[in-house]
Amino acid sequence: MKHKTIAVIGLGRFGSTIAKMLASMNHEVLGVDIDSEVVQKISPFITHAIVADTTDEEAIKALALSQFDLVIVAIGGNLQANLMTAMLLKELDAPKIVAKAENNIQGKMLHKIGVDQVIYPEYDMALRLVQFLTRDHVMDY
Ligand code: ATP
DSSP states (O other), rough: OOOOOEEEESSSSSHHHHHHHHHHHOOOOEEEESSSHHHHHGGGGGEEEEEEOEEEEEEEETTGGGSSEEEEEOOOOHHHHHHHHHHHHHTTOOOOOEOOOOSHHHHOOOOHHHHEEEHHHHHHHHHHHHHHHHHHHHHHH
């Protein structure tokens, strides 16, 4: 497998788990968060960790994210920060953007902005669990 350069913006439970998993698969991972404590905590586990507010045009520009293979926007709960970050990434020509949405409306807005893929982690996880739990051999057990 070819190793990629991947940036993960927003290092909450979801973002930090993804960032660590990718790093353990030997991808080059840059983690970005506005909260310095979160950044400090993850820094031993990923390639680089940086404190930045990605809704700030100059701050996000300085990260040179157009040079990464993939940027994951893992800010979900803060709608404004999620949408603004996605929009700035589009303006900066990030080659591939994947963004987390908490609901359908947020997902629609992210699609309108032009992100390449919208993910709904809680919905996707619930769906997989339901599919697994209702498989015949699990129900019979
Ligand atoms: P999770 O479920 O993954 O824990 P959450 O929904 O509880 O996430 P979010 O609001 O999605 O919390 O925030 C996830 C992370 O994104 C937090 O660590 C937060 O500090 C970071 N974050 C929020 N706004 C910005 C921003 N403007 N720039 C960079 N990071 C941000």
